[in-house]
Amino acid sequence: MVILVLRLGHRIGRDKRISTHCGLVSRAFGAKGMFYSGEKDKVLEKSIKSVVREWGGPFEIKHVKNWRKFIQGFKGRKTHLTMYGLPVQKKMPEIRKTKELLIIIGGEKVPGDVYQLADFNISVTPQPHSEVAALALFLHEYMKGKELSKKFQKARRRIVPQERGKKVIQI
Amino acid sequence: MVILVLRLGHRIGRDKRISTHCGLVSRAFGAKGMFYSGEKDKVLEKSIKSVVREWGGPFEIKHVKNWRKFIQGFKGRKTHLTMYGLPVQKKMPEIRKTKELLIIIGGEKVPGDVYQLADFNISVTPQPHSEVAALALFLHEYMKGKELSKKFQKARRRIVPQERGKKVIQI
Numbered sequence: 001m002v003i004l005v006l007r008l009g010h011r012i013g014r015d016k017r018i019s020t021h022c023g024l025v026s027r028a029f030g031a032k033g034m035f036y037s038g039e040k041d042k043v044l045e046k047s048i049k050s051v052v053r054e055w056g057g058p059f060e061i062k063h064v065k066n067w068r069k070f071i072q073g074f075k076g077r078k079t080h081l082t083m084y085g086l087p088v089q090k091k092m093p094e095i096r097k098t099k100e101l102l103i104i105i106g107g108e109k110v111p112g113d114v115y116q117l118a119d120f121n122i123s124v125t126p127q128p129h130s131e132v133a134a135l136a137l138f139l140h141e142y143m144k145g146k147e148l149s150k151k152f153q154k155a156r157r158r159i160v161p162q163e164r165g166k167k168v169i170q171i
Numbered sequence: 172m173v174i175l176v177l178r179l180g181h182r183i184g185r186d187k188r189i190s191t192h193c194g195l196v197s198r199a200f201g202a203k204g205m206f207y208s209g210e211k212d213k214v215l216e217k218s219i220k221s222v223v224r225e226w227g228g229p230f231e232i233k234h235v236k237n238w239r240k241f242i243q244g245f246k247g248r249k250t251h252l253t254m255y256g257l258p259v260q261k262k263m264p265e266i267r268k269t270k271e272l273l274i275i276i277g278g279e280k281v282p283g284d285v286y287q288l289a290d291f292n293i294s295v296t297p298q299p300h301s302e303v304a305a306l307a308l309f310l311h312e313y314m315k316g317k318e319l320s321k322k323f324q325k326a327r328r329r330i331v332p333q334e335r336g337k338k339v340i341q342i
Contacts, residue, residue, distance in 0.1 A: 021301035028298040084337040126330035127199040130192035133307035159297035166255040
């Protein structure tokens with residue numbers, strides 16, 4: 001199973017934290033990497049890489065110059081998350097058959113041809129909310145909740161769940 | 172059933188978009204309102220209120236001066252979302268018995284006594300990711316997925332799901 005995320009139209013000033021959250025959610029919920037188009041952002045890449053170094057992987061983050069070519073060149077199925085698409089709860093059984101998946105998430109304005117380039121246009125509720133939340137929910141449904149206890153390789157730290165307070169083990 | 176969200180330590184410069192996403196996720200996934208502490212932010216409130224006006228409610232957003240008093244005064248159970256807590260998938264059956272719920276989500280640094288004030292400290296994976304994603308996942312599990320087709324009152328627009336493209340009805 002290979003799941004990749006493509007984040008479209010990153011802008012350093014405005015999207016720094018949202019794109020970071022998208023990258024961290026991609027990793028935590030079982031994707032193998034996040035690619036992003038728009039402005040190349042060394043700070044974004046550095047912060048994701050430092051989380052991978054501390055908390056484990058594998059996970060990669062890479063800038064993509066030509067996102068159309070990237071989508072067209074992807075061998076598996078492509079799912080675009082959009083509030084205008086078909087409900088995730090209806091389409092997931094079909095999408096889940098695909099073991100090589102690219103999940104496309106937009107920025108502020110998504111070019112119209114993304115809807116054509118994607119195999120699926122999928123909504124996580126038809127309400128305005130957040131690409132971070134949509135991505136997490138989609139991955140959670142795709143993984144059937146197994147991502148919640150996913151183990152990461154080469155982690156330097158690990159949390160020991162507590163009823164109160166914090167316990168972190170250095171490995 | 173009443174679910175409220177409390178967002179701690181909002182800072183206008185840094186958290187504007189993340190707190191907006193938290194507010195939108197709260198509404199879309201079935202909470203009745205988001206309260207927030209830290210800096211009072213008229214732009215944040217305005218943007219949430221404009222979504223409620225267009226896409227329906229009920230949903231409210233309010234600034235809270237004394238968040239400790241607010242938590243202590245809340246009649247129902249309080250769940251603090253933190254990567255250090257007990258796994259959501261283990262504790263949800265117990266939490267779901269509560270029909271009056273306050274979900275507390277932190278900013279960058281959460282004061283230590285939040286762990287004591289909360290009835291539950293719950294993790295959505297023990298990995299670093301996003302309060303937006305944690306909130307969405309938690310509400311999704313609490314609602315058993317019913318929030319995905321939630322209807323909103325007094326909406327001025329509604330999306331008609333499409334395989335490709337966008338269709339919005341003005342009501």
